[in-house]
Amino acid sequence: MSDFWGELGKAIGKTQLTLDAARKEAERLASEAGRGVNEVLGQVQQVVTGEAPAEPVNVAALPEHQRVAYAGALYAMANADGALDKDELLLIVDLLDLEGLSPASRQVVLGYVLAPPTLTDTLAAFRAADTTLCYALLLNLVEVAWANDLLDPLQDQLLLQAQQALGVGDEQYRAIWRFIREMRSIRLRGQNDHVAAQATKTAAAGLAAVGVPIAIVYVSGSVIGLSAAGITSGLAALGLGLGMVPGIGVAVLLGTGVFLGVRALLDAANQDLVRGQLRQRAQVVLTYLNEMLVLIDTQIAALNQSGRSSVQLHERRRALAQIIARRQSMAESLH
Structure with missing residues (x-):
């Protein structure tokens, strides 16, 4: 399953990104950062061409x-x-x-x-x-x-x-902030998927320019925050597949927008297989969320019995219930 998504991501990426564009951006960023152009180009070229894929961060x-x-x-x-x-x-x-x-x-x-x-x-x-x-x-x-x-x-x-x-240096810390700011800006502006892909590539190149591995994009909640199709195009633009992306929330999103966006590339058997895998993972996250809700309810009940209450716990419960409802709706879309 992991190899399947990885190859799919590379295939999509090759249609959306040219190495020449990545090279020009890397040269500019490397110059600004005072780093060797060849060093930055090497990392970007390896990621874009898929010759030496970035090793994903898998928490x-x-x-x-x-x-x-x-x-x-x-x-x-x-x-x-x-x-x-x-x-x-x-x-x-x-x-x-x-x-x-x-x-x-x-x-x-x-x-x-x-x-x-x-x-x-x-x-x-x-x-x-x-x-x-x-x-x-x-x-x-x-x-x-x-x-x-x-x-x-x-x-x-x-x-x-x-x-x-x-042990993160100031320059690298600032680059991480810039990456997050750019990704949040894309989401808030509601950019289309092509723009999201290009902006993801540019933001990630800024990380590479100061020595921050592009592989950390795999764990970025800012990428998760893009539209479902934006996740596909954004990661693919970097030559990164979807197979090792952590976070069950991503898996659920893949079951809605991304799945619908790429299913034309899959034969019927693979469509059923992917949908089944995502349905199973969606249920896992719902189980996990409901266990958290039980813990909160148990704590609230214990406080009530002792004549106490907690506004924070009630607010937390309300937020969690809303998240569960949203995840349940997304899971149902997989059927």
Whole structure:
């Protein structure tokens, strides 16, 4: 299944991107950054041509303690402003994949919806982590901080703390911010898929110009935030397939817009296979979301019995219920 989506992404990408255009953009960015043009061109050319595909960042393949810490870091950043709102929860749900976790670790991650950990504790798991993973985590943390279009001063401080703890340089940190800003701008302006593809390529080239691996685009919630077809065209424009894109939210989106957009390229047997796979994964995320809802309901009931209440918990429950309704509707479209 992974190979299928990877080859499909490359095929689409070859029809939407010319190496010459990528070369010119890379030259400009490399010049601005004061880096060697050949170094930047090498990375962009490899990605665009597919000769040496970027190794995707796959959070689900990390050691279990890092998977738990990664999830905890996202919840910690979201909760830094004192609340977990709908936009933050939705992004975290899109970014996380709990499949393969042990029951104990799964419960820990689910419990973060009630009591997120501190960011410092979670970052400790990445002190000796691969550089690409550190870039990916920082990218996701910035995205979560901006999920509700407001950056709380405490979140800003925590991002600087994360930058230092993860060993990310100032130039690279600024490039990550620029990438997120450009991708959010595309989504807010409602650009068509061709424009989204070209802008994704340009934004990713800006990462490469300062040494940030393009592979971190695979975990970008900003890419998830594009239209379903925009995800396909945007990743394909970089020569990146869809097979290893993490986040169950992406899988659900693939079952609606993207699937409808590319099914003409598939024979009937493959259409049924893909739809079945996506239907199964959609059910997985709904199970995960409903487990979170049960935890919140249990906590609310316990507080009620003791004569107490929590406005924050009720708001969190309302947001989660809305997310479940949206995911349920998307899942039903796969039938």
